[in-house]
Amino acid sequence: MKWRNLTSQNSILLALLHPLRYQSTPSPSSYAPIFKFLIGLNLLKLGQQVHSHLIIRGLNPNSFLGAKMVAMYASSGDIDSAIVLFDSIRQNASILLYNSIIRACSLYGLSEKSVGIYLEMNSAGVPGDYFTFPFVLKSCASLCNLGFGKSVHGKCLTSGLEFDFYVATSLIDFYVKCSELRDAHKLFDQMPVRDVASWNALISGHMKTGMVHLAEDLFSKMPNNNKNIVSWTTMISGYTQNSLPNQALQLFDEMTTDLSNIKPNWVTIMSILPACSQSSSLDQGKKIHNYATSIGLDSNPSIQTALAAMYAKCGSLLDAQICFQKIPQNRKNLVSWNTMISAYATHGYGIESVSTFNDMVRAGVQPDAITFTGLLSACSHSGLVDIGLNYFNSMKIAYNIEPRHEHYACIVDLLGRAGRLKEAYELTLKMPMTPGASIWGALLSGSKNYRNLEIAEISAKRLFVLEPENSGNYVILSNMYAEAGMWVEVNNLRDLVKARGVEKNPGCSW
Numbered sequence: 001m002k003w004r005n006l007t008s009q010n011s012i013l014l015a016l017l018h019p020l021r022y023q024s025t026p027s028p029s030s031y032a033p034i035f036k037f038l039i040g041l042n043l044l045k046l047g048q049q050v051h052s053h054l055i056i057r058g059l060n061p062n063s064f065l066g067a068k069m070v071a072m073y074a075s076s077g078d079i080d081s082a083i084v085l086f087d088s089i090r091q092n093a094s095i096l097l098y099n100s101i102i103r104a105c106s107l108y109g110l111s112e113k114s115v116g117i118y119l120e121m122n123s124a125g126v127p128g129d130y131f132t133f134p135f136v137l138k139s140c141a142s143l144c145n146l147g148f149g150k151s152v153h154g155k156c157l158t159s160g161l162e163f164d165f166y167v168a169t170s171l172i173d174f175y176v177k178c179s180e181l182r183d184a185h186k187l188f189d190q191m192p193v194r195d196v197a198s199w200n201a202l203i204s205g206h207m208k209t210g211m212v213h214l215a216e217d218l219f220s221k222m223p224n225n226n227k228n229i230v231s232w233t234t235m236i237s238g239y240t241q242n243s244l245p246n247q248a249l250q251l252f253d254e255m256t257t258d259l260s261n262i263k264p265n266w267v268t269i270m271s272i273l274p275a276c277s278q279s280s281s282l283d284q285g286k287k288i289h290n291y292a293t294s295i296g297l298d299s300n301p302s303i304q305t306a307l308a309a310m311y312a313k314c315g316s317l318l319d320a321q322i323c324f325q326k327i328p329q330n331r332k333n334l335v336s337w338n339t340m341i342s343a344y345a346t347h348g349y350g351i352e353s354v355s356t357f358n359d360m361v362r363a364g365v366q367p368d369a370i371t372f373t374g375l376l377s378a379c380s381h382s383g384l385v386d387i388g389l390n391y392f393n394s395m396k397i398a399y400n401i402e403p404r405h406e407h408y409a410c411i412v413d414l415l416g417r418a419g420r421l422k423e424a425y426e427l428t429l430k431m432p433m434t435p436g437a438s439i440w441g442a443l444l445s446g447s448k449n450y451r452n453l454e455i456a457e458i459s460a461k462r463l464f465v466l467e468p469e470n471s472g473n474y475v476i477l478s479n480m481y482a483e484a485g486m487w488v489e490v491n492n493l494r495d496l497v498k499a500r501g502v503e504k505n506p507g508c509s510w
Contacts, residue, residue: 026057028065035068044076061085063094070097074104083113093124099131102139111139115148122155130161134170141177149174163190169197176205196226200234207238229262237271245275249284256291264291266300273306277313285310286319301331305339312343334365342374350382357391369401376410380417388414405431409438416446421455437466441473448476456480464496471497471504 031054038047051069054061061069066089073082086093086101098121105114118136121128128136133156140149153162153171161167168191175184181202188194188202199222206215219227219235232255239248252272255262264272269292276285289307292298298307304323311319324332324340337360344353357375360367367375372395379388392411395401408431415424424443428435440462447456460477467473474497481489 026059028054028059028062031059031061032065032068035065035072038072038076039068040075042076044073044078047072047076061089063089063092063097067094067096067100070100070104074100074107079104079108079110086117090120093121093126095121095126095129095132098126099129099135102132103135106135106139106142109142111142114139115143115145118152127159128155129159130164130167133159133161133167137167137170137174141174144178146178146180149178162187163192165193165195165197169195169201172198172205173201176201176208179209181205181209181211196228196231199226200228200230203231204234204238207234207241210242212238212242212244227262229265229268232262233265233268233271236268236275240271240275240278243278245278245281248272248275249279249281252288263295266297266303269297269303270306273310277310280314282311282314282316285314298326301327301333301336305333305336308336308343309339312339312346317343317347317349329363332360332363332365334368334371337363337365338368338370338374341371341378345374345378345381348381350378350384350387353378353382354384354387367399367401369404369407372401372403373406373410376407376414380410380414383418385414385418385420405433405436406438408433408435409442412439413442413446416442417449419446419450421446421450421452425455425458435462437463440466444473444476448480451480451483453480453484468500469502471502474502475504 031050034050035047038050047069066085069085070082073079073085082101082104086097089097098117102114102117102121105111105117114135118128118132118139121132133152136152137149140146140152153174156162156167156171162171168187171187172184175181175187184202184205188198191198199218203215203218203222206212206218215235215238219231222231232251236248236251236255239245239251249272252264252268252275255264255268269288272288273285276282276288285307289298292303292307297303304327308320308323311317311323320340320343324336324343327336337356341353341356341360344350344356353375357367357371360371372391375391376388379385379391388411392403392407395403395407408427412424412428415421415427421443424446428439428443431439440459444456444459444463447453447459456477460473463470463473474493478490478493481487481493
């Protein structure tokens with residue numbers, strides 16, 4: 001009977017257990033092929049039934065069978081049962097069982113548990129192998145535990161596995177994530193044979209630390225037949241993250257021409273769209289949108305969300321709305337809603353931003369801190385003072401979100417724009433955190449608009465400490481002094497600017 005013809009889990013279960021009926025006393029290992037078959041099929045209920053059958057027949061899993069059962073539970077989404085099962089047979093654990101639980105814990109983000117089991121494995125005298133070390137190193141990278149990771153590196157050396165493909169790449173990835181690029185590069189240079197993953201890991205590390213030229217050098221030296229979709233996407237994403245949109249767009253064009261046999265995937269499209277936003281290149285954004293449509297990626301909700309963000313930042317709110325509306329209601333996630341709320345805020349459509357927020361709540365999506373940053377900004381720029389204050393006050397009470405510095409900055413700006421400077425200043429003094437430049441800047445701007453010299457002086461003097469090189473703050477206060485006929489203060493401020501060597505930024509226009 002072929003597996004694809006089995007129409008129910010019960011049929012599968014009977015077929016799996018059928019050979020065991022003819023064994024009067026089956027061994028635990030007889031069940032191993034069944035659990036091996038179930039790994040990755042996400043048939044948890046079926047796996048539990050087979051486990052029950054094992055128990056009913058009075059059999060206890062040995063280390064070999066336990067490894068298969070742990071892998072089945074972990075791959076089916078039940079890491080707790082995998083851990084409980086491991087605990088029940090850990091006294092006689094083999095390297096296979098240890099590897100199975102270490103891998104499971106690592107993939108589920110239980111990094112401390114994974115490292116702890118590895119230590120237990122060492123204490124039991126069970127040596128690690130090329131299946132053990134990659135997942136232990138992944139956990140060390142997640143914990144940023146450089147010291148322990150280096151001790152694992154030492155174990156790799158003594159085991160003769162330092163230059164195994166998987167182990168060496170995991171070591172490079174570990175050093176990169178712990179910002180130890182010198183060690184990562186040293187190991188890379190010593191590798192007799194390099195696989196594509198090791199190249200990609202090192203390129204990614206250099207991009208993340210702003211060493212763009214080193215990443216470019218690696219990419220250019222990488223054999224063309226080794227460059228895969230991850231290689232190209234890493235470079236494009238790195239350019240974008242380092243605010244080099246022109247280089248990102250140029251490389252994307254090269255990738256999509258006949259010079260490359262690699263075709264972009266949805267991650268590549270997500271990586272290149274911010275470059276269009278950074279360069280305000282609406283035409284390029286539309287070109288990439290058309291390309292994504294031509295290869296069937298425009299139905300991806302994440303792509304539509306990224307397109308909406310790109311269009312909003314490039315000035316086309318209508319296109320942003322169209323992209324947002326194309327996402328099915330049941331597939332609009334928090335990022336999608338936040339994108340549209342912020343898009344309306346950026347374009348000064350406060351009422352629409354508030355309406356979108358209400359639609360999000362009605363859809364059952366819980367807002368986060370980013371949601372309220374966009375929402376409060378929209379209220380500020382649209383003069384929705386009372387609405388903005390109500391939402392600010394509801395953050396902690398209704399949504400259990402503690403207001404951050406950026407939320408206070410929005411409210412200070414909101415009150416300042418409305419001329420309620422005394423309230424804005426009092427809120428600044430009551431803040432649970434130290435006010436930063438954005439808050440004092442909002443107060444200074446409001447004071448300038450409503451000619452409140454007292455609060456302007458306080459705000460400007462704070463800004464002179466926080467942003468000593470920002471000439472704009474000195475100019476605003478100087479102009480206010482001049483309007484009030486306070487020429488002595490104007491001269492004193494001019495002397496301060498000269499003493500600090502502050503240069504006024506020249507005016508410019510597009």
